[in-house]
Amino acid sequence: MTRSARSSGVPGARAGDTVRTEEDARDGDAVPEGPPPHDPDRGTAGPAGSSRRAETGDHAGNPGRAARLRPVTALTAVGALLASALAALLVGAADIPPGKVALQLLDWLPFVSADPGLAPVEQGLLWELRLPRVLLAAVVGGLLACAGAAYQGVFRNPLADPYLLGAAAGAGLATTATVVFARGDDQSLLIPAAAFAGAIGGVLLAYALGNIAGRGGGTATLVLAGVAVSSFLTAIQTFLQQLRVEELQRIYSWILGNVGGGWSQIGLVAPYAAVSVVIMLLHGRLLDVLSVGDDEAASLGLNVARVRFAVLLAASLATASAVAVSGLIGFVGIVVPHAVRRLAGGSYRVVLPLSLLGGGAFLVLADLLARTVLAPAELPIGVVTAFVGAPFFVAVLRVTRRADA
Amino acid sequence: MSGRDTDGGAVIRRTADGSGADGADDRDGRDTAGGVEVRDLEVVLETRTVLSGVGLRVRRGGWLAVIGANGAGKSTLLKAVAGVLPHSGEVLIDGTPVRTLKPRERARLLAYAPQAPALPGDMTVFDYALLGRTPYIPYLGREGRRDREVTASVLERLDLSALARRPLGRLSGGERQRVVLARALVQQAPVLLLDEPTTALDLGHQQQVLELVDRLRLADGLTVVTTLHDLGVAGQYADMMTLVAGGRVAASGSPAEVLTGELIAEHFDAHVRVETDPSGRPQVHLERPGRPGRRGRPDREDRPDREDRPDREDRPAREGRPAREGRPDTPSGSGARTEDPCR
Numbered sequence: 001m002t003r004s005a006r007s008s009g010v011p012g013a014r015a016g017d018t019v020r021t022e023e024d025a026r027d028g029d030a031v032p033e034g035p036p037p038h039d040p041d042r043g044t045a046g047p048a049g050s051s052r053r054a055e056t057g058d059h060a061g062n063p064g065r066a067a068r069l070r071p072v073t074a075l076t077a078v079g080a081l082l083a084s085a086l087a088a089l090l091v092g093a094a095d096i097p098p099g100k101v102a103l104q105l106l107d108w109l110p111f112v113s114a115d116p117g118l119a120p121v122e123q124g125l126l127w128e129l130r131l132p133r134v135l136l137a138a139v140v141g142g143l144l145a146c147a148g149a150a151y152q153g154v155f156r157n158p159l160a161d162p163y164l165l166g167a168a169a170g171a172g173l174a175t176t177a178t179v180v181f182a183r184g185d186d187q188s189l190l191i192p193a194a195a196f197a198g199a200i201g202g203v204l205l206a207y208a209l210g211n212i213a214g215r216g217g218g219t220a221t222l223v224l225a226g227v228a229v230s231s232f233l234t235a236i237q238t239f240l241q242q243l244r245v246e247e248l249q250r251i252y253s254w255i256l257g258n259v260g261g262g263w264s265q266i267g268l269v270a271p272y273a274a275v276s277v278v279i280m281l282l283h284g285r286l287l288d289v290l291s292v293g294d295d296e297a298a299s300l301g302l303n304v305a306r307v308r309f310a311v312l313l314a315a316s317l318a319t320a321s322a323v324a325v326s327g328l329i330g331f332v333g334i335v336v337p338h339a340v341r342r343l344a345g346g347s348y349r350v351v352l353p354l355s356l357l358g359g360g361a362f363l364v365l366a367d368l369l370a371r372t373v374l375a376p377a378e379l380p381i382g383v384v385t386a387f388v389g390a391p392f393f394v395a396v397l398r399v400t401r402r403a404d405a
Numbered sequence: 406m407s408g409r410d411t412d413g414g415a416v417i418r419r420t421a422d423g424s425g426a427d428g429a430d431d432r433d434g435r436d437t438a439g440g441v442e443v444r445d446l447e448v449v450l451e452t453r454t455v456l457s458g459v460g461l462r463v464r465r466g467g468w469l470a471v472i473g474a475n476g477a478g479k480s481t482l483l484k485a486v487a488g489v490l491p492h493s494g495e496v497l498i499d500g501t502p503v504r505t506l507k508p509r510e511r512a513r514l515l516a517y518a519p520q521a522p523a524l525p526g527d528m529t530v531f532d533y534a535l536l537g538r539t540p541y542i543p544y545l546g547r548e549g550r551r552d553r554e555v556t557a558s559v560l561e562r563l564d565l566s567a568l569a570r571r572p573l574g575r576l577s578g579g580e581r582q583r584v585v586l587a588r589a590l591v592q593q594a595p596v597l598l599l600d601e602p603t604t605a606l607d608l609g610h611q612q613q614v615l616e617l618v619d620r621l622r623l624a625d626g627l628t629v630v631t632t633l634h635d636l637g638v639a640g641q642y643a644d645m646m647t648l649v650a651g652g653r654v655a656a657s658g659s660p661a662e663v664l665t666g667e668l669i670a671e672h673f674d675a676h677v678r679v680e681t682d683p684s685g686r687p688q689v690h691l692e693r694p695g696r697p698g699r700r701g702r703p704d705r706e707d708r709p710d711r712e713d714r715p716d717r718e719d720r721p722a723r724e725g726r727p728a729r730e731g732r733p734d735t736p737s738g739s740g741a742r743t744e745d746p747c748r
Binding site: 283286303 | 511523526539540548572588598
């Protein structure tokens with residue numbers, strides 16, 4: 001049969017019929033249709049494939065859906081964030097009964113009126129301290145976790161974190177320089193600005209160095225450049241802080257992180273956060289494409305360098321704005337995306353938004369611990385994230401390992 | 406893949422071989438305008454010229470095997486044709502210069518599967534195959550119903566539907582190779598560039614994957630360009646062959662023209678015996694230097710190159726291989742001597 005097909009005028013199409021029929025028989029497909037439409041001029045798999053899908057479409061059920069955020073998962077994550085925020089609002093160093101706090105929160109909602117009977121001082125404390133603190137923790141945690149996930153996607157390395165490319169060292173240097181050299185005036189705006197510029201500067205320096213050394217090449221040179229830039233900037237920062245030992249306390253308290261900045265800091269971070277998060281979330285699918293490697297992604301028509309640059313830029317912007325208002329909070333950017341991956345799958349379309357929500361929840365809870373464990377004293381939040389994060393991560397690993405088995 | 410699968414493919418394979426020569430001939434006249442053509446390709450990596458002056462020609466629906474020793478530039482050649490390496494020279498698909506196409510347009514014509522594809526362990530088979538739709542999805546868009554349908558139909562065709570939801574990290578080697586193939590097919594490109602599609606597969610899985618490629622090629626009229634390090638395998642499947650050595654094309658033509666003992670000895674530094682099987686395809690057998698081989702083999706008359714060969718290549722198995730340049734450690738006698746203790 002095949003021999004005659006070969007010697008006929010359209011060998012490809014006729015041989016195709018033969019194969020197709022065999023496949024149909026094997027699939028148990030009882031109604032083989034006529035020859036699939038085959039376009040001899042283009043010879044693609046296209047029309048044939050799709051018609052075949054149409055004829056056998058449903059008996060195999062739904063063989064797969066694209067990885068994307070399921071509504072249930074998203075709602076769960078939003079719920080977790082809201083629950084942790086609520087918990088963090090209800091509990092605090094000041095002894096306000098949680099019930100009254102809850103009523104006050106309801107009262108602040110539009111169209112809702114409740115009478116919590118809180119003194120104006122207590123109201124002010126809630127509005128000026130606790131609420132912005134929880135919000136800032138949520139924003140910073142979300143930014144760092146989302147940026148961490150994005151960095152991991154760009155570098156295809158699960159150990160990448162938002163500080164990989166010198167953002168932390170740059171911000172640390174700039175802040176230290178500000179603390180050391182700026183005299184007298186109000187530093188509440190100066191330090192965030194310096195930290196932001198330092199973080200962006202550090203990343204750009206690493207990126208430029210990586211591109212010079214690697215000639216637009218792979219991510220390995222970029223990582224190495226980040227390491228080099230980080231060490232270099234950290235060396236300068238250490239030197240500067242030795243110049244003014246009396247400022248060590250301030251420098252360290254900044255480095256260890258703090259989300260008690262108040263509404264003004266939220267105003268500072270909000271625009272950058274919005275822009276960078278939107279860009280990162282839009283690139284979820286492209287990060288999935290990138291995960292098969294540069295060559296393959298390029299062969300799929302993707303401009304790898306452009307995607308990498310866009311995502312790095314957005315993630316660095318997110319990191320820089322988070323660092324500017326909260327200092328250097330470690331661990332969030334690496335642990336949260338991993339936990340998300342273990343719990344909800346590896347597609348960046350899932351990992352990025354869930355890291356945003358999960359990072360927010362995580363940092364809100366970490367901050368809750370930081371300010372209540374030794375109340376009225378506060379632990380640095382960077383200490384808490386690592387202290388709590390590590391066991392939490394181990395727990396996630398254990399739970400999901402059991403689920404795998 | 407089931408054994409039946411292979412058998413079905415093999416039937417087609419053999420008959421195709423039987424009539425292969427004339428079939429190819431009567432199509433050549435019609436189809437030389439189609440397919441892939443590469444002219445004067447040059448690739449410079451860093452400062453090293455890896456490929457220069459490389460030309461290829463594959464008719465539409467043909468299977469070209471690029472062979473060559475390790476480091477000859479086979480993979481580089483495929484990458485350059487796929488457009489993922491900077492190169493000079495011209496790559497034409499159906500007469501259209503690839504250079505004039507946007508990357509996404511190019512990706513609809515050329516599907517490329519690298520030698521060692523990165524398979525993210527927690528990505529599902531379906532999601533991975535779906536990536537092949539990337540050239541059809543706008544930059545920040547998302548895939549639509551048709552993209553999912555095409556993907557599902559390809560998975561079904563490759564017997565992968567049952568694995569659609571399985572993460573890539575939990576596939577066997579043969580399954581992985583089929584999944585990579587599925588990803589390339591989902592691209593719906595008329596040209597498949599496969600870099601060593603059978604690396605790390607055992608004999609049976611090699612055969613299954615290559616039979617599958619051949620079936621798809623015949624069914625859809627795909628043009629296939631593969632690098633294959635196994636010359637025997639290459640000789641069985643390809644209808645055209647290009648031997649790359651030192652970044653240049655050393656020989657090009659039908660498998661019987663390229664797979665000669667002399668060319669293989671010269672460019673692979675290997676010691677082989679080439680026979681012709683009943684279907685006219687060359688079969689390559691490795692021979693151990695200095696070991697008395699099978700005598701009275703039927704390949705004497707099948708190797709027309711044998712007569713005009715220089716003496717150094719003749720009768721190597723019996724008398725021990727004469728020393729060649731670059732291999733001073735195997736003089737004629739020593740091969741036999743070193744063999745002795747092993748017996």
